[in-house]
Each structure stands twice: as structure tokens, then as C-alpha cells.
Amino acid sequence: MNGTNQASHRRGFTLVELLLVVGLIAVIMVVVFSVLNPQQEIAQSRDAIRVSDLKTIETSLNLYARDNQQCVLGTPGVEYLSLIDPAATSSAGGDCSSLGFPADGTYHCAASSSVYNVDGTGWIPVNFSQMSGGAPFSKLPVDPVNTSSSGEYYVYVTNGSAAKLEAYPESQKYAPLATGDGGSDPAAIESGSTQIACANRVPFSYSLTFSTTRTGAEFDAAGNLYLGYNNTVQKWVPSGNSFAYGTAFGSGGSGNGQFSNVGAMAFDGSGNLLVIDQFNSRVEKWTPSGTTYVYATAFGTSGSGVGQLYLPTDLLFDGSGNLYIADPHNNRVEKWVPNGGTYVYNDTYNDPLYGLPESIKFDASGNLYMMENGKDEIEKWVPNGNSFSYSSVFGSTGSGIGQINFPNDIAFDAAGNLYIADNQNHRVDKWVPSGGTFVFGASFANNGGATQFLPAQLSFDAAGNLYVYNQKNGTMQKWVPSGF
Secondary structure (H helix, E strand, O other): OOHHHHHHHOOOHHHHHHHHHHHHHHHHHHHHHHHHHHHHHHHHHHHHHEEEEHHHHHHHHHHHHHHHOOHHHOOOOOEEEEEEEOOOOOOOOOOOOHHOOOOOOOOEEEEEOOOOEOOOOOOOOOOOHHHOOOOOOOOOOOOOOEEOOOOOOOEEOOOOOOEEEEOOOOOOOOOOHHHHOOOOOOEEEEEEEEEEEEEOOOOEEEEEEEEOOEEEEEOOOOOOOOEEOEEEEEEEEEEEEEEEEEEEEEOOOOOEEEOEEEEEEOOOOOEEEEEEEEOOOOOEEEEEOOOOOEEEEEEEOEOOOOOOOOOOOOOOOOOOOOOOEEEHOOOOEEEEEEEEEEEEEEEEEEEOOOOEEEEEOOOOOOOOEEEEOOEEEEEEEEEOOOOEEEEEEOOOOOOOOOOOEEEEEEEEEEOOOEEEEEEEHHHHEEEEEOEEEEEEEEEEOOOOOOOOOOOEEEEOOOOOEEEEEEEEOOOEEEEOOOOO
């Protein structure tokens, strides 16, 4: 009887009690693990600092890129490390070779006296103090350990128009950030990449020079390049990274198929080539014939009357096949429309600012831009029915940032940025769209020395490479986009 009563009072743990016990054991294990493995806790703390530092630097670089007109990001190809070079003999730092890195110029370590500087002399070669509101931090962050022996330090790299940051995590908790950030190094936490982009940087680097004393620079649909030379039009065909001479047509004179100073060129929708015959104050039309072109017709007469031209300088087509001719010495742009294989005068846009409209281009929205050679400005004209109306102007005379001195040509890239051949400032200027107008972005000049650079004509090929005619030495330069 008593045995039966005792058995009836025995019972096991309830589910709730079991869960409470399991939870208590888990808490105890975490506490014990933390006590027994404090290194991981410390490593996690340092990794949290690394993630925060990279985010702070990335944000600061983006602010700098939007705020600073020069936007100097450092030397492409160099890895800037947050390490201190003990062998550095000046505040400029050293090549990190004393820390075991190759002495090949691809690494840079800061001096102890300047590693934290925010003026471009610290381990990151960016002058944050140039920002309009001052530097966003008083000193540059460095890795919490920051030693080459441990492999824990920050890395900064740039291609001149974008930048990337790297840090190496210690803890198991933060290791997945390195493998899952989409970067090129699975061992590093990477931040920025192409997201840190300088809107004010010109993404071009000098590539090569070819030909002498040639102007025009127009591409056909096959990528062949057409240049004016000695009263002829030369056709150059792609050859590797450059071009090779193909053929030529035309001769000097004032008769049919002759030129007196070949000017700008443009292809119509049928592949016919329209060429400005500048000193004869006319435009010639040439039609394809095998691998060359044959003369078809010419239009325009010399003068200042309606439908006349006097030393025209540029021409281009709109989307409807109408032809626009820059007639700067008459202070106007003329519109000519197709008419039975030739063109007839249709309309005139007189420059209200009397600035000599020497170069004309359309943007992707069909707005017409006139480069004012005489006033160092760019005018914007907007469509108005079958015509155009003056809208606004930007640019001013001078040699400072965002100023222009005797511009010779303008061109748009595929992204809608405007490039200006700033002739007497010996540079090419990039202007970026901003609220219906354009603001200065940056400038670049000839790698052979600024005074040896007189950019006179600009042309883009289908790949986005920029071709610049250098009036100083009569050569055509190729500039290629810089990729990260």
C-alpha cells in the first residue's frame, strides 16, 4: 500500500522546466566561454572599430568628392597602408620595404610624425582640410593593432577617379563580412570600390599620339577616323590601339571637289560625309564609293546675307536630318534642310551675346549648345517648335578653376558631361550637368607639359575614348577612360 502511494507521487520534469534548464546551461556556457576565451571578445571589439573606421573614411571620401573641385585621390597603382615606416626620413613617408614589403614603388607607409594628418600628408593621400567645412575628423583612423607582423592594418587604393578601403578582421564573428562583401579579397573587409567616385574627376588618362598637322576628327559607323590634311580628307583605319593611314580624297582649290582649308565634318543618316570648306565659305557633300568617297555637290556662298556663310567652323545634324552650321564671323548659327540631294537655307539663330559661336553640339535631349569663342561662354538654346530659343549661359573669362580662356571646341560624352577645349589655358575642362545647366567638374592637360598643350578639337569614338587635336604641335592625342 505504501509502495503504491509513493509511486503515485513520483513525476518527471515538465517541458517548461526542461527549457528553463537548457537555457540556463546555454547562459552558463556563454559566460564560461567568454571567461575562457577573452581573445575572441577583444578581437570582436577591434573588428567593430575596423568596420566603423572604414565607414567613416568612406563617408568622408564621398563628401570630399562632391565638395572639392580638385579631388586629388592619390597615385593610381600604389597601395597606401596605415602602417608607420620606421625607415622614413621625412614626413613624406617611405616605401614600406623596411617592413618586408617589396621596394618596387607599389606600397606607401607613412612617417610617425604624419600618419594621422588629414591634409594629404597622412597615410591617406587626400587633403580633407580643403573641404568647405573643414576636415570631418581631427586625425585619420588607423587599425587598432596596426602592425605588419600581425597582418592587421588598413589599405587604401585609388585609380584616380575612385577609391577602395580594406581591413583584415580577426574574429570569427566578423570573418563572414570579408567573404560576403563582394570584394576582390576574401580575407579583407572592403569598402567603397566604385561607390567612392569623384564627380569632379576627369576619368581619362593619356594613351598615345599619332599623325601630324591634321584636323577634323570624325568617326564613321565602322570606327574609321577622318582627318583634314593639306586640303584633303584622309581616312585612317583602326590598327591595334591606334590608327593607320588608309586613303585620301579631295585637292586644293575652289572648284568642285576641292578644298581651301578642311574644317569640321559630319556624317548624315545615309553615310554621306559633309565637310566644311572653310576659306571657300561653303559645305561639300561626298558620297561613299568603295573604300573612299566621291564629290557630290556643294552649297553656300561667301557673304553676310541670309543663307550665306563666311568662314564657317562647325556643323552637325539633328535627329530629323537637318543640318546646322556655325557661322561665327556673322555671329550666328544657320539651319539648312535637305532638298533633293542637297541642302537649302531654312533659319538663323543670331547670338544675342555677340560671342562668335564657333562650335555647336546637341545634348541627348535635343538642346543646342553654342561655344562662344569671343566671350569664353557656352550658350544653351532649347527647342521651340521647329526652331530654337536662347535659354541660358555659363562660363566666364579667366585661368582659374571653372574659368575659360579662348575655347576652341566642345563635345559631349555618353553620360551627358560636356568637355571644353580650353585652348589658352592649355587644358580640357569637364563640366557636369546640374539643374538644367552645367557646373565645372575638373581639368586635365597634356602629360608632356601644360604649355605644350593647345587643345583645338575634341571627338569621342564609340568606345568612349577622347581624341584631342593639339594645335601646339599638330598632333592627334588619344585619351582613354580610366576604369577601377
